Amino acid sequence: MVPQTKIAVPLTLLLCIAFTGCSNSQPSGNAVTSSPTHAAAVAAPADQDNSKVCALFNAADAEKIMGAAMKPKPNRGSTVCMYEEVSARPNSVGTGTVALTLIQHKTAEEENRAWAQLKEVRHLQPGEKNVQVLNGIGDEAFFTGNTQKGKVGVAGVIVRKGNSQFMLDNMVLEYVASPDALKAVANRIASQL
Secondary structure (H helix, E strand, O other): OOOHHHHHHHHHHHHHHHHHOOOOOOOOOOOOOOOHHHHHHHHOOHHHOOHHHHOOOOHHHHHHHHOOOEEEOOOOOOOEEEEEEOOOOOOOOOOOEEEEEEEEOOOHHHHHHHHHHHHHHOOOOOOOOOEEEEOOOOOEEEEEEEEEOOEEEEEEEEEEEOOEEEEEEEEOOOOOEOHHHHHHHHHHHHHHO
16 A cells, blocks of 8 residues: 555645646736735726726616615626615515616627627517617617516616617516616616717
């Protein structure tokens, strides 16, 4: 029988070589360092920086839509700005959220392809159940969702403007959100693109 220490040392070296290279080279651009800029990068990695999207959509907008106090829901990626209710409503299944997803393309050709795919995936066609064409918002816009007693639960406004498209989605199980506020905020966002 081979002693465990004779196996452990070669195994440790093999794992070291396989996973880290066991080199004494200088850290690469992706290496962790202990600088003040690194701390900021850890707090908001480049692929998570959604400040551009959140400049178009803030907590006050989300509060108008939901009719409740809202707080940021971080770490959704660079194209999403999301807010959630500060606390669940009485007799609610959970907290509701409102999110803006903004996609910007470099060319009209890229946007045309992406918009066609989005329309297919989200069934954005006149006459589809719970889909309404919205005139006067961006180049083309749709409202999706069911309205009961002037309120919506899961609903959204999907807009194309130039080489950009965005989805302003409300997600709550109860019918408590304002479809008029959802459309008004979407119209304002479209005017800023």
